[in-house]
Amino acid sequence: SDDSETSGDNDSNSDNDSESNVEQVLKIANDQEPAGLDPHTTPAHSSVRVYSKVYEGLVTFDENMEVVGQLAEDWEQPDDSTYIFNLVEGVTFHNGEEMTAEDVLYSFERILDEATASHIASYFSDVTNIEVMGDYQIKFELEEPNATFLTNLTNSSAAIVSQQVVEENGDLQQVAVGTGPFVFEEWVPDNSVTLSKYEDYYVEDVPKLDRVEYYTMKEESSRLSAIRTGEIDMTTLTAKSSELLDGEEEINIMDYQSLEYSYVGFNTDKEPFNDERVRQALSMATDRESIVDIVWDGDALVSGPIAPAMGDWSIDVEQEAIYQRNIDEAKQLLADAGYPDGFSTVITTASTYADMVDTAQLLQQQWKEIGVEAEIEQIEWGDYIDTWSNTSADILIGRNGSGTDPDRAMNYFFNTEGSANVWNFSNENYDEMVAKGKRTIDQAERKQVYVEAQEELLQLSPNLFLVSPKNYVAVRDGVEGFTPYAHNGEDIDNVYKK
Amino acid sequence: MSTDHVLLKVNNLKKHFPQKSGIFKKTKNYVRAVDGISFEIKEEETFSLVGESGCGKSTTGRSILRLHEPTSGEILYDGQDILEFSKGDFRKLRKDLQMIFQDPYSSLNPRMTVKKLLMEPLLTHHVCTKEEAESRILDIAQKVGLSKEQINRHPHEFSGGQRQRIGIARALILNPKVVILDEAVSALDVSIQAQILNLLIDLQKDLKLTYLFISHDLNVVRHVSDRVGVMYLGQMMEMAPTDELYSNPLHPYTESLLSAIPSSDPFKKKERIILQGDVPDPANPPSGCPFRLRCPHAHERCVVENPKYQEVKDDHWVACHLYDNNE
Amino acid sequence: MTTLLDINDLSIDVEIDKQTFNVVNNLNLSIKKKQKYGIVGESGSGKSLTSLSILSLLPDVLRVSNGNIVLDKTTDLTKLSKKEMLNIRGNEISMIFQEPMTALDPLFTIEHQISEVLRFHGRYTKKQMQEMIIDILDKVGFAQPKKLLKSYPHQLSGGMRQRVMIAMALICKPKLLIADEPTTALDVTIQAQILDLMNGLTEDYDTSILLITHDLGVIAETCERVAVMYAGTLVEETTVKELFRNPTHPYSVGLLDSVRSLGDKSQKLYSIPGNVPTPTELNESGCRFASRCPHVMDICLAHDPPLFPIDEDHTSKCWLYKDGGEKE
Amino acid sequence: MRKFLKRLIHDKVGLIGSVGVLLVVIIGLLAPIIAPFSPEQMFTEHTMEGPSGQFIFGTDEFGRDIFSRIIYGTQVSLQVGLIAVGIGATCGLIFGLIAGYFQGKADQIIMRIMDVFFAFPDILLALTIVAVLGPSLTNTMVAIGIVFTPVFTRIVRGTVISVKENEYITNAVAIGVSPINIILKHITPNIMAPFIVQITLGLSGAILTEAALSFLGLGVQPPDPSWGVMLNSSRAYMEFAPWTILFPAGAIVFTIFCFNLFGDSLRDLLDPKLK
Amino acid sequence: MFTYIMRRILMLFPVLFGVSVFIFVVMRVVPGDVAQTILGTDATPAALEQLRNRFGLNLPLHEQYFNWIGGVLTGDFGESMRTGKEVLPDILNRFKLTFELTMLSAFISWIIAIPLGIVAAMKRNSKTDFGVRIISLLGVSVPNFALATVLILVLALAFSYSTPVGYVGFFENPVRNLEIMIIPAIVLGTSMAGAVMRMTRSSILEILRQDFIRTIRAKGAKERIVIFQHALKNAMIPILTIIGLQIGTLLGGTVIIEQIFSLPGLGQLVLTAITQRDFMVVQGAVLFIAFVFVMINLLVDILYSYLDPRISYK
Numbered sequence A: 001s002d003d004s005e006t007s008g009d010n011d012s013n014s015d016n017d018s019e020s021n022v023e024q025v026l027k028i029a030n031d032q033e034p035a036g037l038d039p040h041t042t043p044a045h046s047s048v049r050v051y052s053k054v055y056e057g058l059v060t061f062d063e064n065m066e067v068v069g070q071l072a073e074d075w076e077q078p079d080d081s082t083y084i085f086n087l088v089e090g091v092t093f094h095n096g097e098e099m100t101a102e103d104v105l106y107s108f109e110r111i112l113d114e115a116t117a118s119h120i121a122s123y124f125s126d127v128t129n130i131e132v133m134g135d136y137q138i139k140f141e142l143e144e145p146n147a148t149f150l151t152n153l154t155n156s157s158a159a160i161v162s163q164q165v166v167e168e169n170g171d172l173q174q175v176a177v178g179t180g181p182f183v184f185e186e187w188v189p190d191n192s193v194t195l196s197k198y199e200d201y202y203v204e205d206v207p208k209l210d211r212v213e214y215y216t217m218k219e220e221s222s223r224l225s226a227i228r229t230g231e232i233d234m235t236t237l238t239a240k241s242s243e244l245l246d247g248e249e250e251i252n253i254m255d256y257q258s259l260e261y262s263y264v265g266f267n268t269d270k271e272p273f274n275d276e277r278v279r280q281a282l283s284m285a286t287d288r289e290s291i292v293d294i295v296w297d298g299d300a301l302v303s304g305p306i307a308p309a310m311g312d313w314s315i316d317v318e319q320e321a322i323y324q325r326n327i328d329e330a331k332q333l334l335a336d337a338g339y340p341d342g343f344s345t346v347i348t349t350a351s352t353y354a355d356m357v358d359t360a361q362l363l364q365q366q367w368k369e370i371g372v373e374a375e376i377e378q379i380e381w382g383d384y385i386d387t388w389s390n391t392s393a394d395i396l397i398g399r400n401g402s403g404t405d406p407d408r409a410m411n412y413f414f415n416t417e418g419s420a421n422v423w424n425f426s427n428e429n430y431d432e433m434v435a436k437g438k439r440t441i442d443q444a445e446r447k448q449v450y451v452e453a454q455e456e457l458l459q460l461s462p463n464l465f466l467v468s469p470k471n472y473v474a475v476r477d478g479v480e481g482f483t484p485y486a487h488n489g490e491d492i493d494n495v496y497k498k
Numbered sequence B: 001m002s003t004d005h006v007l008l009k010v011n012n013l014k015k016h017f018p019q020k021s022g023i024f025k026k027t028k029n030y031v032r033a034v035d036g037i038s039f040e041i042k043e044e045e046t047f048s049l050v051g052e053s054g055c056g057k058s059t060t061g062r063s064i065l066r067l068h069e070p071t072s073g074e075i076l077y078d079g080q081d082i083l084e085f086s087k088g089d090f091r092k093l094r095k096d097l098q099m100i101f102q103d104p105y106s107s108l109n110p111r112m113t114v115k116k117l118l119m120e121p122l123l124t125h126h127v128c129t130k131e132e133a134e135s136r137i138l139d140i141a142q143k144v145g146l147s148k149e150q151i152n153r154h155p156h157e158f159s160g161g162q163r164q165r166i167g168i169a170r171a172l173i174l175n176p177k178v179v180i181l182d183e184a185v186s187a188l189d190v191s192i193q194a195q196i197l198n199l200l201i202d203l204q205k206d207l208k209l210t211y212l213f214i215s216h217d218l219n220v221v222r223h224v225s226d227r228v229g230v231m232y233l234g235q236m237m238e239m240a241p242t243d244e245l246y247s248n249p250l251h252p253y254t255e256s257l258l259s260a261i262p263s264s265d266p267f268k269k270k271e272r273i274i275l276q277g278d279v280p281d282p283a284n285p286p287s288g289c290p291f292r293l294r295c296p297h298a299h300e301r302c303v304v305e306n307p308k309y310q311e312v313k314d315d316h317w318v319a320c321h322l323y324d325n326n327e
Numbered sequence C: 001m002t003t004l005l006d007i008n009d010l011s012i013d014v015e016i017d018k019q020t021f022n023v024v025n026n027l028n029l030s031i032k033k034k035q036k037y038g039i040v041g042e043s044g045s046g047k048s049l050t051s052l053s054i055l056s057l058l059p060d061v062l063r064v065s066n067g068n069i070v071l072d073k074t075t076d077l078t079k080l081s082k083k084e085m086l087n088i089r090g091n092e093i094s095m096i097f098q099e100p101m102t103a104l105d106p107l108f109t110i111e112h113q114i115s116e117v118l119r120f121h122g123r124y125t126k127k128q129m130q131e132m133i134i135d136i137l138d139k140v141g142f143a144q145p146k147k148l149l150k151s152y153p154h155q156l157s158g159g160m161r162q163r164v165m166i167a168m169a170l171i172c173k174p175k176l177l178i179a180d181e182p183t184t185a186l187d188v189t190i191q192a193q194i195l196d197l198m199n200g201l202t203e204d205y206d207t208s209i210l211l212i213t214h215d216l217g218v219i220a221e222t223c224e225r226v227a228v229m230y231a232g233t234l235v236e237e238t239t240v241k242e243l244f245r246n247p248t249h250p251y252s253v254g255l256l257d258s259v260r261s262l263g264d265k266s267q268k269l270y271s272i273p274g275n276v277p278t279p280t281e282l283n284e285s286g287c288r289f290a291s292r293c294p295h296v297m298d299i300c301l302a303h304d305p306p307l308f309p310i311d312e313d314h315t316s317k318c319w320l321y322k323d324g325g326e327k328e
Numbered sequence D: 001m002r003k004f005l006k007r008l009i010h011d012k013v014g015l016i017g018s019v020g021v022l023l024v025v026i027i028g029l030l031a032p033i034i035a036p037f038s039p040e041q042m043f044t045e046h047t048m049e050g051p052s053g054q055f056i057f058g059t060d061e062f063g064r065d066i067f068s069r070i071i072y073g074t075q076v077s078l079q080v081g082l083i084a085v086g087i088g089a090t091c092g093l094i095f096g097l098i099a100g101y102f103q104g105k106a107d108q109i110i111m112r113i114m115d116v117f118f119a120f121p122d123i124l125l126a127l128t129i130v131a132v133l134g135p136s137l138t139n140t141m142v143a144i145g146i147v148f149t150p151v152f153t154r155i156v157r158g159t160v161i162s163v164k165e166n167e168y169i170t171n172a173v174a175i176g177v178s179p180i181n182i183i184l185k186h187i188t189p190n191i192m193a194p195f196i197v198q199i200t201l202g203l204s205g206a207i208l209t210e211a212a213l214s215f216l217g218l219g220v221q222p223p224d225p226s227w228g229v230m231l232n233s234s235r236a237y238m239e240f241a242p243w244t245i246l247f248p249a250g251a252i253v254f255t256i257f258c259f260n261l262f263g264d265s266l267r268d269l270l271d272p273k274l275k
Numbered sequence E: 001m002f003t004y005i006m007r008r009i010l011m012l013f014p015v016l017f018g019v020s021v022f023i024f025v026v027m028r029v030v031p032g033d034v035a036q037t038i039l040g041t042d043a044t045p046a047a048l049e050q051l052r053n054r055f056g057l058n059l060p061l062h063e064q065y066f067n068w069i070g071g072v073l074t075g076d077f078g079e080s081m082r083t084g085k086e087v088l089p090d091i092l093n094r095f096k097l098t099f100e101l102t103m104l105s106a107f108i109s110w111i112i113a114i115p116l117g118i119v120a121a122m123k124r125n126s127k128t129d130f131g132v133r134i135i136s137l138l139g140v141s142v143p144n145f146a147l148a149t150v151l152i153l154v155l156a157l158a159f160s161y162s163t164p165v166g167y168v169g170f171f172e173n174p175v176r177n178l179e180i181m182i183i184p185a186i187v188l189g190t191s192m193a194g195a196v197m198r199m200t201r202s203s204i205l206e207i208l209r210q211d212f213i214r215t216i217r218a219k220g221a222k223e224r225i226v227i228f229q230h231a232l233k234n235a236m237i238p239i240l241t242i243i244g245l246q247i248g249t250l251l252g253g254t255v256i257i258e259q260i261f262s263l264p265g266l267g268q269l270v271l272t273a274i275t276q277r278d279f280m281v282v283q284g285a286v287l288f289i290a291f292v293f294v295m296i297n298l299l300v301d302i303l304y305s306y307l308d309p310r311i312s313y314k
């Protein structure tokens, strides 16, 4: 079978084996099926991982999470709220057509068009004008200075698409024609997506692979067995499964801290959660370490609203008083708030994710100690999303991506007007802080704003921020050049097989 | 034995079962199970219906009790047409019209004790209080020869003959006037059959019952009945007082029927008329006389014309072209 | 006349819930060539079991516990291997059953079912078989046998099916035809037809008949010799005429009385009191009829009587005839 | 009844089944007495420990005693089974009696509706119902109950039609017993045999369906210790903590096996044709 | 016969109409909003409204229903709200897999179950019979997802084998296709086999008690002929009934197995569509499955009449 061949190759002629001998085909197993391929309307990670290989944006992050150019060679800022991008010349879409400033303009018009119903339209809602200044030059004008603009542009959904392709196909759900290193070949629903090398890619020697095959394998045990037998080369795994593979010689486990964190969200309009003392009490009744140990097998970091993987932006929450488990004080807070005997409530969570269900079960036990009797209600994903957006649950357990700019984590989720503030949370002081953060261009100053905002947020506790897990990728021997980063866990541009 | 009062009169009774087919349940054809028969039964008389399997004897009996709704015709009980009654009203009348069934095994609910089985008719018709019921049950049980201990048992603990006694008790406990016995002894062994027949005859005398006795056993029929009707393919072929019928059968069918009875005497080998062929399907009866396909005397007229059912002698009725001239 | 089949001391036991009961006890009878032999008795007296045991067709729970069944004075049927028995069935001895409605496989054509007998017992070409089948169907009185070949059992009436059964039973010209209540389920006129047919055909084929029935009239019309069975035992054995003229065993007497009294309206019907005991109710020792016998004596309760000869052609299993001959 | 028990005991297979069923029921009833711990109690020092003297079936990822959870799970599973089958059987009985006894229009309407449900694949039907009602112990039971209704209706209707053929029903009509009493006193007791058999088989079906729904995340809600939930949540640990899956799976297989054995031999015993 | 089939097909309509109304109503009652699930947490209300309008979700219910069912009647099952793909081709494509899986499992179950059932019936109450009964009961007692998971693990650890990834259709590459399908089919087949085995055993026993079997024996038939020609053919009718039911149930019941073995079948399609509230796909697929289910019942009925001359449809 396949696997004995590959492993045999590896053992016998390890170093002098040239690349040409090995089929440059990478097989990756994923736990979710892409929901669609339109970068402008499909936020699902399972889709992003595919279309981000096919499409590119104006700018991107480098390894250090610094914004660097991608389709934009460079950019200049005549003033704080104007950006002029100079595009790379000679870039072609996979259909052969050249990519120009007109395409950039079209892409952003499409994003901002209400008819598109793009999920990232709000990222660029403060763009007042876009102007093509030449075939390879384009200008963006903003309402006011916005520190997040460039970061927002790095989002995979801010992809440059071809007007012609959109018009030919109506939408981009089933097709993908971009400027990226890989060409979309085929999507067999619920089974696989195949990409192939774009021979005319404008960066030399990229990509190294001839073909990438993504397989949807929802069952962890199937992925596990497939990576063991060499049916696939790479897959994401849970912490628990990655432990199982530790001993396997031909499999390397790579991990990286994710940008996600788990949280407990409260409907802050509703009793008893409209009293911040209650929320604080619950925070103090929560043993985050044991969540790390039991739910994530020890491989997670206690997190605030900005995940630790965001580096300097995040504060060290471990020392915060409100993160220290203190049953007595929690009880005292409850008593102050008028619940000396605790109360009963319902924790809602999504049945789709085991870690959420597990977290709920732990919290249920932990909160019992301060007299809070919680029932768990698991709902299925479609229902969950609905519950989330309608704030129809009192307590919701979930996971958030803290994004790549602190503005998302702070402003978007908790500003009174924030589009993802489903918690009915409102605090004027806090709103001012995050507004300031968005406007402040100076990095050091901006950081200080967010440190204060985070501390404020922890005190207000509209959510209890729990832990930020690690992500794991299992890779078989022979796959070279793969390094996952928090902001780009699946970069395969430079991957090849040996 | 019988009085002259006509207790039950059946006039031109027809029962056609629709033969439904297909899923739209369109009625394609009718089984003419009973196709226009008339007879009357006098009080305290035993009238028997004989004939081959499928000729419509049971259907006649069941139609009288409205266990099937007849297609047309009249059924007069004591002068009133019972088909005019509403279902609910007729249920009350059922007290007077009872039935004893052929199969002593399947006609008693296996999950009820004898006592419950006997109690049910009393309670249904509210004829007496519970205490009275007890004594009536004991009374009837004793009449049919069941002991006091036995009435707390379930039917499966009894032999066939005993079960038939339970069935009889159940039918008679309401003091009915007319009892329809549909093959009431056919399923029993000869000597048990004799016990039951004796019982039935005794009870008839005691309780002044009127019997409609349905059977294909001509020996038994001869023994119990006052008058006999011979049916063939849903029609009455011949009707006469018992002795007249057995000694002087007029219809060729009756003749062959009687000759086919195995005689229980090896010394008297009688001449037998062996009929050819089988009873036709009542869904597709032959034209003309229903018997013509098997009749040794069939002629052209029989093909085209169904013979009239007429009284050829005193109280001797027959439907056959052979007797057309005997006006 | 030479003997065709000898049943010697046949006993059959049944096992119910791990307990063994005797259902046929020390039965002896012998059928001569070309003879028409009848067995009568009430329901449950063991008639069917006796006939089934001849061809080893007893259901699993039942087995022959004693005695043997000898065909042609040479072959002990109870000792035959399964394979040898297959050769006897349908070939040397064939059998027809009470219920014509259920005795044929509903899924196969009449031709197939009759031709099976030929295929099991000989080598014929298709054409030969078809000819033979048409021939026998013609003999059993079908006007258009060719049309019948492709019909299925459900398209035939009870009488027709029974005739098919007879055709099937006779097609291999067996030495013995066992007919277990062949007409009980049929109407009188059809019964007359079938009995007539059996009588005629077996004569043509030199086949002996073992006719089982509970109807004394049928015996009287068809058979030469008769055995009366009661609760698994043979109680009287003689010629048919002798039985009717001079029944000796109180059970036979009772049986005849109840049949004959049917004719007489003025009198009460005669009936033997009580019921045939079920195998579980049988008392071990003593005469099985004792509980219902009008002449019961002490000895009857204590000891089971043997078959006493009444005269050379007549035996009776009753203590009354301990000394042979006349009733006391 | 005594005879029946005697025969049941004679049938070895049936005996095993009945003893097993009895055992499961007793365990369910006495769960609080038998189980050494509360099913929700977490021994955080003892997560994922193999079977030991203290935790005879080992512990799960939260350090809960698997033995206690299985014992309490018996309660949950039996409850799901009984109530789900109760719903299905009751609806099926009512519909089936009406359809079978009155035939005609009522029959047509009821059976067409049942056809609609029948044409719905079981799991999908349960799935949609749970999706509508939201997953919870009660809703799971309701969903499975609805899924089972057509099967019960069909069985009851079929049996009613064949029981109706019996002369004792005609006998009762001839005596003048009203339709209601005929249904209640004559028909219902006589359709019980296949009905009860279907109930025992339905019980095992319900437990399996619950497990399947749990697999899809829609069954009983944690921390309620249903076997399906336990089985599903521990599939990930099968390799390094096999006890977490082995024992719940064993409990399911054992229970369903016993119910099936029991139902099977009940069917043999209650079917007069097989005597 | 032809008219019978035509009439039966006409009879499909009330049932399918019922199914269509039921699933339509259910999908509207389910909490959860397709627009929200598609756009996720970052969507603006305007975008949501836009999407709802596009799918016609703001129309009155009856209009939505008639638009949909009108399309269905002309063969247009609408488009997936999620992917914009046409629903019917997608269903048909998935159905190929599910149907193949179903038939393969059914086939596996028959070759196990029917011979074993016969043997058990022939040796009633023997050790063999006992063994077969136990095995068949175990077969129905093991949840098939548990069996599947165990099988995957055991194959991977003990035999370094896992089913190949990447589904290919049977006609593209039969060998690879079978390699992919065989393990899931075995899992489903074993769980089906139990019921078929029991049914085979009990109906053969039932048939062997019938009078006509005695007649056949009395003709001198070898046991082989009694069992295989006569008993088995007669027993086929109840066996066929249960097989028909099983195939029908499997068509919608392979969800779990499809998910575990990553097979792009109909079950996965529906499951995903349910969780994503992709109404059009759920409605279309459920209606389609119901249609196939009813057709299979029809097929079974027609097969009856081939097997049994007493059953004739006119």
Ligand SMILES: Nc1ncnc2c1ncn2[C@@H]1O[C@H](COP(=O)(O)OP(=O)(O)OP(=O)(O)O)[C@@H](O)[C@H]1O
Residues within 6 Å of the ligand: B017, B018, B031, B032, B033, B034, B051, B052, B053, B054, B055, B056, B057, B058, B059, B060, B216, B282
């Ligand atoms: N409920 C019914 N539906 C349709 N046809 C029926 C029904 N009951 C009886 N028949 C048909 O009516 C005809 C007469 O039947 P019936 O039972 O009255 O005959 P019978 O003389 O009592 O026969 P048997 O001696 O066999 O009892 C038969 O052809 C029978 O098939």
Ligand SMILES: Nc1ncnc2c1ncn2[C@@H]1O[C@H](COP(=O)(O)OP(=O)(O)OP(=O)(O)O)[C@@H](O)[C@H]1O
Residues within 6 Å of the ligand: C014, C023, C041, C042, C043, C044, C045, C046, C047, C048, C049, C050, C059, C061, C062, C214, C278, C279
């Ligand atoms: N399969 C069986 N299992 C147990 N007992 C049986 C079985 N078959 C017959 N018997 C018993 O054996 C006895 C004789 O039965 P058999 O069938 O020979 O009677 P029969 O004389 O043919 O009666 P019938 O006239 O009713 O056919 C009966 O008491 C019956 O209960």
Ligand SMILES: [Mg+2]
Residues within 6 Å of the ligand: B057, B058, B059, B182, B183
């Ligand atoms: Mg009748």
Ligand SMILES: [Mg+2]
Residues within 6 Å of the ligand: C047, C048, C049, C180, C181
């Ligand atoms: Mg018999």
